[in-house]
Amino acid sequence: MVTVREYFGNITNAVRTTYKGMKITLKYWVKEPSITVEYPDRIGGLRSEDLVSERFRGYLKVETSKCTGCLLCMRVCPIDCILIEVNRRDDRRYLDRFDIDQAKCMYCGLCVEECPSAAILFSKKYEGACYDMKELCVSHVSSPVPAARPAKKEAPE
Ligand code: SF4
Ligand code: SF4
Numbered sequence: 001m002v003t004v005r006e007y008f009g010n011i012t013n014a015v016r017t018t019y020k021g022m023k024i025t026l027k028y029w030v031k032e033p034s035i036t037v038e039y040p041d042r043i044g045g046l047r048s049e050d051l052v053s054e055r056f057r058g059y060l061k062v063e064t065s066k067c068t069g070c071l072l073c074m075r076v077c078p079i080d081c082i083l084i085e086v087n088r089r090d091d092r093r094y095l096d097r098f099d100i101d102q103a104k105c106m107y108c109g110l111c112v113e114e115c116p117s118a119a120i121l122f123s124k125k126y127e128g129a130c131y132d133m134k135e136l137c138v139s140h141v142s143s144p145v146p147a148a149r150p151a152k153k154e155a156p157e
Contacts, residue, residue, distance in 0.1 A: 049124045057107040059125040060100050062140040066119035069095050069147035073111035073120050081105045086147060093147040102128060103136035117148065 002010075052058070069086035081104040085097035111120050128136055 049126070052124050052126070056124050056126075057109065057122045059102055059123050059128070059138065060105065060111070061121055061123040061125075062098055062100070063119045063121070064095060064098065064141060064145045066117045066148055067095060067098070067145075068117055068119075068150045069093055070116065070150070072114045072116065076110045076114045078108070078110065079104055079106065082111060087144075094144040095141050095147050096144050098140040099137055100140065101137045103133045117151070119148075 049058075069084065071084055071086065074082040074084045081101040083097060083099045083101075084095065086093055087096050088094075107122070109122070112122060130136060
């Protein structure tokens, strides 16, 4: 059973904690500038992607015009999230498929380091919310792209 002393103690406690909370709320409402971010809206003219650091590892992007179709990135990926198909037609090699499954990717960067033509890079894109995991498998080739010719190595002097 609650004593009279405890009863009034609880009331005093409720008033004191409410006052404390409201004091902080009023301070931020009236005096301090807003510190919350209305994600994903722009903040001061910047996009949320512009706020991440220079070396941020977001979704992978592929510059297909630089890609030679050497398949090194696909082979080095430890969890097989890259799938490339290269076929030869009319004496030229074509990239028929270049898919990266961002749902599986662990952003280790091995593919980026291994690529001799800097054709696969990290972007700053990180928003990937979707209802179906299959949507995270990004296709970087919508129609066949001629593979770039590998740069010739300069002969040692
Ligand atoms: S970052 Fe790592 S896990 Fe992701 S595709 Fe490249 S090698 Fe595979
Ligand atoms: S992205 Fe780079 S490593 Fe991958 S197939 Fe193209 S050139 Fe080779």
